[in-house]
Amino acid sequence: DQQVKQNSPSLSVQEGRISILNCDYTNSMFDYFLWYKKYPAEGPTFLISISSIKDKNEDGRFTVFLNKSAKHLSLHIVPSQPGDSAVYFCAASDHGSSNTGKLIFGQGTTLQVKP
Amino acid sequence: GAGVSQSPSNKVTEKGKDVELRCDPISGHTALYWYRQSLGQGLEFLIYFQGNSAPDKSGLPSDRFSAERTGGSVSTLTIQRTQQEDSAVYLCASSLAESRAFGSGTRLTVV
Numbered sequence: 001d002q003q004v005k006q007n008s009p010s011l012s013v014q015e016g017r018i019s020i021l022n023c024d025y026t027n028s029m030f031d032y033f034l035w036y037k038k039y040p041a042e043g044p045t046f047l048i049s050i051s052s053i054k055d056k057n058e059d060g061r062f063t064v065f066l067n068k069s070a071k072h073l074s075l076h077i078v079p080s081q082p083g084d085s086a087v088y089f090c091a092a093s094d095h096g097s098s099n100t101g102k103l104i105f106g107q108g109t110t111l112q113v114k115p
Numbered sequence: 116g117a118g119v120s121q122s123p124s125n126k127v128t129e130k131g132k133d134v135e136l137r138c139d140p141i142s143g144h145t146a147l148y149w150y151r152q153s154l155g156q157g158l159e160f161l162i163y164f165q166g167n168s169a170p171d172k173s174g175l176p177s178d179r180f181s182a183e184r185t186g187g188s189v190s191t192l193t194i195q196r197t198q199q200e201d202s203a204v205y206l207c208a209s210s211l212a213e214s215r216a217f218g219s220g221t222r223l224t225v226v
Binding site for chain 2: 004006009036041042043044045046089091101102103104105106107108
């Protein structure tokens, strides 16, 4: 039972354009969502998060949108840069932002930003 | 060290052998997690340690998998009688409050 789904395994965009990565979840108890970025041979690194009490969180070029009714979130990167090329994982928690509970991860989306 | 350290970084083992994977969390982090990423798959939760509480083992795929955390610090993940489907990258993470960090993982290949 995949509680967090990233249905697009890969995405390719041109440098300077917007990258939109999508994530769907099924568990209505999830109250905190995170995006992680992973380069080859490295561990995932935290990128941005959003609490279920919000519908948008912005940090520089990265914005996460949450649509609770649709159980959908998305990560927007604008403008996209070649250094953004990586695997992006969506994750969800039902323990709020305390980081003391396990995270459920999606399958990941490989983003390629072409110069 | 400054980050989560995992060893070995790569491990090739023969089917049926036992393996031990090690994780050194960030000093002071009370929570420790093991995940694995199989080829083409997302990060699959395995086990979670929080302080002195009983670990959450709900993600361990079979009784061949076990983990311990000694002294609230270093953790070892043991896989007995390895099978080819155990081949994956095993990732460890530790956290304290709102900070969660991952190690670079151990790539396990069972031949």
